[in-house]
Amino acid sequence: MKKDKNKKSFDFFLIVIIILLVSLSCIIILFFHNNLFFVKLNYNTSLILIKKPELKHPDYCKNIKHSKRLPILMYHKVDTKTPTEYWVSNEKFQAQMQILLDNCFTPIFLNELYEYYLTGANLPARPIILTFDDGYENFFLNALPILKKFNFKSELFLITDYIGETNKWDSLKEQNYRHLSWMQIKEMQKSGLVNFESHTITHPKLAKIPLNQAKQEIIESKQILEQKLDMRINFFSYPYGSYNAETKKQVKDSGYLGAVGVYQKINFLNDLDMLALRRLNIERDITNKEFLTKISGEKKIIIDISDQKMKLLAGNTLISEYIISTGAKATPTPRGEFKILTKNKLGWSSLYNSYLPFSLQFFGNYLIHEVPYDKAGVRDGLDKLGQAVSHGCVRLDIGDAKEVFDWTDIGIGVVVQE
Structure with missing residues (x-):
């Protein structure tokens, strides 16, 4: 009798375990039905x-x-x-x-x-x-x-x-x-x-x-x-x-x-x-x-004097942004709309006896270029990027100037604004 009673208890316990496992399986299936696919x-x-x-466009895409x-x-x-x-x-x-x-x-x-x-x-x-x-x-x-x-x-x-x-x-x-x-x-x-x-x-x-x-x-x-x-x-x-x-x-x-x-x-x-x-x-x-x-369209360079930053745009899409130095108060960078006229990997300024790496001419003698250096290799203004201290050109950091130079085509627009 005792053996039969133990067997019945074991059978009951086994049935309970099976029911619990089946229930758990159903819950898992229902959960994953809405979260997984084959x-x-x-x-x-x-x-x-x-x-x-679950990838979706960022929220700001709703306003473009x-x-x-x-x-x-x-x-x-x-x-x-x-x-x-x-x-x-x-x-x-x-x-x-x-x-x-x-x-x-x-x-x-x-x-x-x-x-x-x-x-x-x-x-x-x-x-x-x-x-x-x-x-x-x-x-x-x-x-x-x-x-x-x-x-x-x-x-x-x-x-x-x-x-x-x-x-x-x-x-x-x-x-x-x-x-x-x-x-x-x-x-x-x-x-x-x-x-x-x-x-x-x-x-x-x-x-x-x-x-x-x-x-x-x-x-x-x-x-x-x-x-x-x-x-x-x-x-x-x-x-x-x-x-x-x-x-x-x-x-x-x-x-x-x-x-x-x-x-x-x-x-x-x-x-x-x-x-x-x-x-x-x-x-x-x-x-x-x-x-x-x-994929974005026409290239354009925006030079913002008020915050000393340069933006590269394709269509209305921002490609890159850089800290720059534009002209000092006594030697301002000209404002307005221009175009890239020439490209020169290593220019030379006889007026200031300086090399001007990765030069992009956009108006007269005004250039976008890397921070200049003299014949001894001494840089002028490397520690003053973000300030309006140049002789009128637009200076970029080492490395940044090459990126801008490589990206830029002759004829693309340049906007210099406050």
Whole structure:
């Protein structure tokens, strides 16, 4: 009897433990249901749990003005190795996406741009389009997880003959980089973050081949993608940016809504050519500062005499800020709007017997330059940056002047203000 009683107590205790474990499991599942999502790392790995993206634009983005500029970025490969200029490292790509987020850029689809073009539909304050040419497998393995982290949309242009294969141009360079498989492409369709578009059948220079061959490349690539993916293909990318009036017309006649080329320029929303949209090529060696400048627009230097600071702007985006020394009361720096006239890595002032490193002429004999030094190497005013003590030029710290010099192009605007 005692043994039976002990067994019943043990069974009851076991049932209680099982109920508690089941209850705890339910609580955990309910909690994580709203905080986790599934991501497939690649075509042959199992599903893993990753925290849902919580990245969002900073609060100050709510107050920015709507821009008429539309940068369209062109990428090719994203990977850990970067053997040529057409590659961007995983780390650099993630840093660039963070720059977009921090500076209030919102990636959109080309379809959204077309709706704006057609009907004036609303766009984000700072729209941008991320495009990837050729359809390499490393987009699936490396770029897509980063895009998911930021919840950023992108456009992927596919070459139909190379889907699941390696291509000829990489093989010529003794490289073999696989293109996406149909299975990977269909897997990405589920994400809602990637639109697939056409980049021809075999990647020829369309302006260099017979028109009937170009027509086949344009039409059949669209048909293949639409049949395989069960979706309408609306946009086209000219391989190598090569097209002419005839191929441009053929793209339109084939039912595409628009096309992208390679122009290294920013588009303007009030002056769009939907069949020849401009793109900015993002290459391996671009710095974060150069990237922000490239996507933001026209460069300008602002010199503020009241607080002794210089600002580098691209469009309305602040790129960098530096402490400076402008002219003393007896030798003031001229106020007004000017342009950079010349650049000289090492100037010389015969009046003051001083070297003027990284000189940028903006008006008459007035320059922006590094703190000067004499033939003995003695610096003049290095300890007085932040004060108006110069002979009229604008002085920068050692190192800062080279940064400004490298960033500045001849002809960009300079504003000197109180």
